[in-house]
Amino acid sequence: MKKIIFLIALLFAISPCLAGTIEPGVPDSKYLKYGEQHECVLPIMGHYADPLNRSFKGSCVLIDENYILTAAHVVYGSMTQYVVYEGKAYPLSIVAIHVNFDPKKMGTNDIAIGRLQRPIKLDFYPEIYTKKNEKGKVCSVSGYGNTGTFETGWKPEKYDHKKRAGSNVIFNIERNCLLTSVTDSGDTDLEFLIAPGDSGGGLFIDQKLAGINSAVIATDGNPNSDYGDLGCHTRVSDYVEWISKTKELIEVLIDLEEKQKEKKEESPELIKKAILPRKES
Numbered sequence: 001m002k003k004i005i006f007l008i009a010l011l012f013a014i015s016p017c018l019a020g021t022i023e024p025g026v027p028d029s030k031y032l033k034y035g036e037q038h039e040c041v042l043p044i045m046g047h048y049a050d051p052l053n054r055s056f057k058g059s060c061v062l063i064d065e066n067y068i069l070t071a072a073h074v075v076y077g078s079m080t081q082y083v084v085y086e087g088k089a090y091p092l093s094i095v096a097i098h099v100n101f102d103p104k105k106m107g108t109n110d111i112a113i114g115r116l117q118r119p120i121k122l123d124f125y126p127e128i129y130t131k132k133n134e135k136g137k138v139c140s141v142s143g144y145g146n147t148g149t150f151e152t153g154w155k156p157e158k159y160d161h162k163k164r165a166g167s168n169v170i171f172n173i174e175r176n177c178l179l180t181s182v183t184d185s186g187d188t189d190l191e192f193l194i195a196p197g198d199s200g201g202g203l204f205i206d207q208k209l210a211g212i213n214s215a216v217i218a219t220d221g222n223p224n225s226d227y228g229d230l231g232c233h234t235r236v237s238d239y240v241e242w243i244s245k246t247k248e249l250i251e252v253l254i255d256l257e258e259k260q261k262e263k264k265e266e267s268p269e270l271i272k273k274a275i276l277p278r279k280e281s
């Protein structure tokens, strides 16, 4: 009986990650500076298609000049989505959420891909981490979101729209998730755990994208990203084929759409030609 209660408590204690909590005693400026080095991690915003048209804010990772990856739960049910880069909004033309994503099941297939209407040019785009050897690896983790320390947990008032990054060690893999923790602080010099706002941001191994920030699992019943809580990151190496096939499909759709647009633009001209009397030679 104890076990069942524990599992239900654990289920309720999983919360979506909407920056992250940091080691007490380590200056926040170090996390902010490290965040700047993760240029491919950008904010994503938009509105949901609900009666109140609620707005959302999360994070995403630019994997090339036209495509972003984010968490499915960030864009699920949304009607508009745009990525912000250097103060400008870059709308998405198509968003594809993994077909097996279930919003009631946190930590499962929590991945989505989006095509930008116009490209964002960076000097560096991360490759996808394809090796299945993530366990035990040191990683960097980055996103925009709430912050606080591992002692206080994240604080609602500490949402400053700033990007932070830190490091951790992947201690386990469960289902489609890479797990990080701060149960035993001191794995790395800049230990970091995701918090609301970091969702859709990235986890990197050797500068390659290995995870998408997804959820926090509380072992103490309160998913506030303090000591004892776990970070759950969608394991990107499980989705290598899905990413490339979905990109191909999106490109076909975009081609079709452009051809249809061209046809529409052509037709008034054709009609005009058809009704104009021919010049007598």
Ligand SMILES: [Ca+2]
Residues within 6 Å of the ligand: 168, 169, 180, 181, 182, 183, 184, 185, 186, 187, 188, 191
């Ligand atoms: Ca750790």
Ligand SMILES: [Ca+2]
Residues within 6 Å of the ligand: 153, 218, 219, 220, 221, 222, 223, 224, 225, 226, 227, 228, 229
């Ligand atoms: Ca907690």
